[in-house]
Amino acid sequence: MVEHENNGWGLPRHFRDGIWWQFIKTLSRSTVLVVFSVVLIVGALFYTRMLDTHLLSRDSSTKPLLTSKIYDTRPFLGHEIPKNPHNQIEIPLDCNTHNLTKSCPTNYPTTKDNDDLSPSATCPDYFRWIHEDLRPWAHIGITKEMVDRAKETANFKLVILNGKAYLETYEKAFQTRDTFTLWGILQLLRRYPGMVPDMELVFDCVDWPVVPMDRYSGPDAMDPPPLFRYCGNDVTMDLVFPDWSFWGWPEVNIKPWDILLRELKEGNTRKSWLNREPYGYWKGNPEVAETRQDLMKCNVSDTQEWNARLYAQDWGKESQQGYKQSDLASQCTHRYKVYIEGSAWSVSEKYILACDSVTLLVKPHYYDFFTRGLNPLHHYWPIKEDDKCKSIKYAVDWGNSHKEEAQNIGKAASNFIQEELKMDYVYDYMFHLLNSYGKLFTYTPSLSPEATELCVESMVCKAEGREKKFMMESLVKGPSNTKPCTMPPPYDPPSLHAQLKGKNSSIEQVESWEKSYWDKNMKS
Numbered sequence: 024m025v026e027h028e029n030n031g032w033g034l035p036r037h038f039r040d041g042i043w044w045q046f047i048k049t050l051s052r053s054t055v056l057v058v059f060s061v062v063l064i065v066g067a068l069f070y071t072r073m074l075d076t077h078l079l080s081r082d083s084s085t086k087p088l089l090t091s092k093i094y095d096t097r098p099f100l101g102h103e104i105p106k107n108p109h110n111q112i113e114i115p116l117d118c119n120t121h122n123l124t125k126s127c128p129t130n131y132p133t134t135k136d137n138d139d140l141s142p143s144a145t146c147p148d149y150f151r152w153i154h155e156d157l158r159p160w161a162h163i164g165i166t167k168e169m170v171d172r173a174k175e176t177a178n179f180k181l182v183i184l185n186g187k188a189y190l191e192t193y194e195k196a197f198q199t200r201d202t203f204t205l206w207g208i209l210q211l212l213r214r215y216p217g218m219v220p221d222m223e224l225v226f227d228c229v230d231w232p233v234v235p236m237d238r239y240s241g242p243d244a245m246d247p248p249p250l251f252r253y254c255g256n257d258v259t260m261d262l263v264f265p266d267w268s269f270w271g272w273p274e275v276n277i278k279p280w281d282i283l284l285r286e287l288k289e290g291n292t293r294k295s296w297l298n299r300e301p302y303g304y305w306k307g308n309p310e311v312a313e314t315r316q317d318l319m320k321c322n323v324s325d326t327q328e329w330n331a332r333l334y335a336q337d338w339g340k341e342s343q344q345g346y347k348q349s350d351l352a353s354q355c356t357h358r359y360k361v362y363i364e365g366s367a368w369s370v371s372e373k374y375i376l377a378c379d380s381v382t383l384l385v386k387p388h389y390y391d392f393f394t395r396g397l398n399p400l401h402h403y404w405p406i407k408e409d410d411k412c413k414s415i416k417y418a419v420d421w422g423n424s425h426k427e428e429a430q431n432i433g434k435a436a437s438n439f440i441q442e443e444l445k446m447d448y449v450y451d452y453m454f455h456l457l458n459s460y461g462k463l464f465t466y467t468p469s470l471s472p473e474a475t476e477l478c479v480e481s482m483v484c485k486a487e488g489r490e491k492k493f494m495m496e497s498l499v500k501g502p503s504n505t506k507p508c509t510m511p512p513p514y515d516p517p518s519l520h521a522q523l524k525g526k527n528s529s530i531e532q533v534e535s536w537e538k539s540y541w542d543k544n545m546k547s
């Protein structure tokens with residue numbers, strides 16, 4: 024303070040004599056600087072929030088939504104302070120020139136100097152499955168003949184050449200699955216321009232994997248066709264890729280993952296685990312699979328209590344009522360949440376795991392790109408598929424009498440979803456899968472006359488309603504300032520084997536607890 028005694032800071036005398044100045048003089052110079060910076064930052068944050076709100080309010084109108092102006096087109100980002108605002112390059116979205124034609128801008132950045140990107144952490148462990156999934160082609164490479172054979176059941180082929188995407192549609196997919204999958208890949212190209220190698224990517228948007236392992240093994244077998252889809256199982260070789268819902272599912276009002284993940288986090292604070300209903304909750308469509316109809320038998324009634332509270336989702340009614348009952352972030356009301364596969368894997372798994380509740384996972388037959396990173400008793404509680412009611416009853420009783428352990432399981436799953444499945448890692452998974460896949464190509468793809476260039480303008484400018492809204496909300500503004508995460512090495516066979524064996528023995532452990540519980544209850 025003494026050293027500031029004669030420091031007028033160049034201010035007029037009447038100010039220096041004022042009471043405020045007397046107060047400021049008592050503070051050190053650094054304190055004043057800190058306070059001043061805080062005011063600036065808060066002001067800047069407030070300003071970006073206003074831009075966001077402005078954008079959202081425009082959203083619902085039918086007036087042209089997009090302009091070539093480069094203001095923040097990605098809502099909610101205003102909550103974060105950009106790490107390096109001056110370095111952030113933004114790729115403009117030009118719907119003035121591209122609103123009616125399906126044309127794409129020619130000045131798209133397709134390269135970026137990687138050297139000035141900041142390094143990134145090691146990717147989550149489940150990325151190691153990329154090595155396993157691509158193993159069938161690791162030594163033989165990917166030839167044109169193999170790719171052509173993959174088209175048999177596919178919905179589309181996307182060709183990536185010099186960072187640009189070209190689409191050939193074979194068959195329109197169910198709802199907007201294909202649209203939002205393609206949208207997601209375009210966002211990847213915006214995020215990492217010039218980094219995704221040339222390739223052809225054949226995609227099947229139907230639920231079930233179709234490339235059977237046994238047909239492509241043995242001495243005289245053909246080489247397997249590389250076919251992308253959303254899930255796989257232990258007897259198929261389809262390549263698993265993040266599903267469309269990460270960018271939004273307009274038909275059932277499921278928002279882009281970035282937004283939903285934040286809502287789920289906030290939703291979890293509304294009701295602490297102890298104050299939640301002490302039962303297993305499930306809501307969905309029981310019609311799609313026999314195993315779900317079997318689960319319905321465990322519902323509570325006048326005559327039975329299996330600790331299950333099960334509800335059928337009526338999408339028709341939900342849509343009329345504005346999806347109030349299906350808001351995922353307000354479905355974290357029970358201590359336990361059941362996950363059960365539908366016709367194959369279900370996109371609901373990530374929403375269920377994100378709840379802070381114990382996930383009661385009915386033995387799954389399919390995996391998607393991240394679920395192989397989940398461990399029984401750590402992230403979820405395993406439920407037998409052939410004795411669901413007894414299994415659920417025991418799980419809930421166990422959790423209600425081991426509250427600490429049960430909460431830890433719920434928390435571990437939410438942390439996994441919030442940390443290891445955030446959108447950054449979804450993009451990085453896509454990047455590493457496609458980068459490793461593209462490197463296996465033995466030929467340079469060429470464009471057939473049927474292929475048309477695909478870019479965000481050709482997709483979003485003509486889109487309408489919720490589809491357009493979700494696209495705008497999940498638009499990647501520009502190239503990332505950081506490199507993709509560092510790919511972990513492949514598993515060595517013994518450690519992979521040990522890991523699978525460990526999962527197996529955790530599940531068998533639960534089964535044996537369950538057995539002695541029921542043996543005891545039968546006797547008494």
Ligand SMILES: *[C@@H]1O[C@H](CO)[C@@H](O)[C@H](O)[C@H]1NC(C)=O
Nearest residue numbers: 086087118119120121122123
């Ligand atoms: C589309 O572009 C034309 C020509 O540039 C322009 O006159 C029209 O207003 C645009 N429409 C929308 C919906 O932006």
Ligand SMILES: *[C@@H]1O[C@H](CO)[C@@H](O)[C@H](O)[C@H]1NC(C)=O
Nearest residue numbers: 319322323324332333334335
């Ligand atoms: C399960 O039981 C509850 C309570 O009786 C009921 O509201 C619900 O509709 C039942 N669920 C199904 C799928 O029948």
Ligand SMILES: *[C@@H]1O[C@H](CO)[C@@H](O)[C@H](O)[C@H]1NC(C)=O
Nearest residue numbers: 524526527528529530531534
């Ligand atoms: C564990 O492995 C054994 C032997 O391979 C198998 O018979 C059993 O079904 C597996 N258990 C589970 C829960 O997957």
